Amino acid sequence: MQSVFSHRHVIAADIRTQISTGRIKAGERLPSEAQLASHYTVSTATLRSALAVLQGEGLVEKIHGKGNFVRYPLGRITYVGGGRSTKAASAAESALRVSVRTTNLQAHGQLIGLLRVSANSPLTEYFCLSDDGTSPHSLARIYVPHDLSPANLPEESPCFNCIEARLAELRPPLAEVRERVTARPPTPEEAATLRISSALAVLSITRVAADNTGRVVEAALLVLPGDRADAFFTTHHMPEEKRKSG
Structure with a gap:
């Protein structure tokens, strides 16, 4: 059974690939955390941990009350x-x-x-x-x-x-x-x-x-x-x- 650590990095890698290939574009809102957790068959806590990896890389930003968005390239x-x-x-x-x-x-x-x-x-x-x-x-x-x-x-x-x-x-x-x-x-x-x-x-x-x-x-x-x-x-x-x- 994969650990939470492994799960979050697999999820982060998949979303990162979708961003880099343009499947998810800059400025686009990601599906809700509940939808993503269901899609990846993980807990909400594990999903949030994966999003935190992407937020730390500057790829995703969380806007309170609106959700998670793909960031535009940073100057x-x-x-x-x-x-x-x-x-x-x-x-x-x-x-x-x-x-x-x-x-x-x-x-x-x-x-x-x-x-x-x-x-x-x-x-x-x-x-x-x-x-x-x-x-x-x-x-x-x-x-x-x-x-x-x-x-x-x-x-x-x-x-x-x-x-x-x-x-x-x-x-x-x-x-x-x-x-x-x-x-x-x-x-x-x-x-x-x-x-x-x-x-x-x-x-x-x-x-x-x-x-x-x-x-x-x-x-x-x-x-x-x-x-x-x-x-x-x-x-x-x-x-x-x-x-x-x-």
Whole structure:
């Protein structure tokens, strides 16, 4: 008798083949979990375990209240130290758009330490969610002191860099940017927002930017799904003779 482990991988392989051969097309809804369990003669728990394998591979996404759908090909997200850019996996993909939700709030919790401000200091949060037209790609929470927040930031933008450009209009030039990159499981809220499996790791980036007086003018918390994210950092070394002459 085959084990549950074997059953789920046989089922996942069969559905994966149907997706790769085009029998089930991108954007198409899979049969209900009850129908699939009956078709493969397994329990609902085993069927869900098989779907979890495909969700972890980024082939299938579960939309609450609607069912399981075949994902469209995923565009790669490339995070470049100090910034962010995207590169689509194919020319047929829609350009990424970023929706922005602006909220005024008071500093609390980790924001106090990240922005080096006292509790209840006025801040502005920009919650940014990128979308390729079919599914979410990544999210970011950007925090700035309220006196540096631009007025009337659009609710939609063509890219994160455009948002960063608007935020830079009121702040002084940056003197230091510190970034911490970790891989971790998504929170339940992140998994639901990005429509990814809770078993899929995300790339979590905390970026803190300060001006030449040492004041922190921006703190950003970025979350990139691990199945489509790369991070690149470049260090420029000063020649020995230049260091001595300086």
